[in-house]
Amino acid sequence: MSAVLSAILGLYFAHAQSLDAVSTEMARREMQRLLAPAGVELVWNQGDREVARAIIATFDDSCSIDTLQPQFSGDAAVALAESSVSSSGRVLPYFHVNCSRLIQALRPALQPLNLPLRRVVFGRALGRVMAHEVYHILSQRKDHDPTGVAKASFTLEDLTSRQFEFEFPLMARAH
16 A cells, blocks of 8 residues: 555544553554555644644543443444534544444453453554544545445454454545
């Protein structure tokens, strides 16, 4: 994937309750790894650095994986994250992560792990979900690719495997 964009992207968190430092760092590393081939450099929550573009991420409920809540039988079709779209169809620089849903999706993989490993696995999955939303924002695409990080939904294996990539040039169909 050749670099088609060269930008410093500022990612700012709002309402990131109970998101621990290890998970946050793993998410940052995974996002940087996924977005680097497109020439995107991530800057997290640093208001003193000039950025080409700022994106705001919000999180529901608690993102804590210190204790796993009992499995709930919620709607499996609930999105792990969503980008905001204007009435004119433009993808806005805001996205929301449904931490409760992500933790429930990861529960089978997290359950047997000790807390430090849970944080690593959760952070990697969070980074993939967030990179997917950043992809929508930067490319201005609301549709999805058939495979890879830009596909419509992720399996447990997609979220937890050691490797998971964008399958097509990240900004190939950008405006």
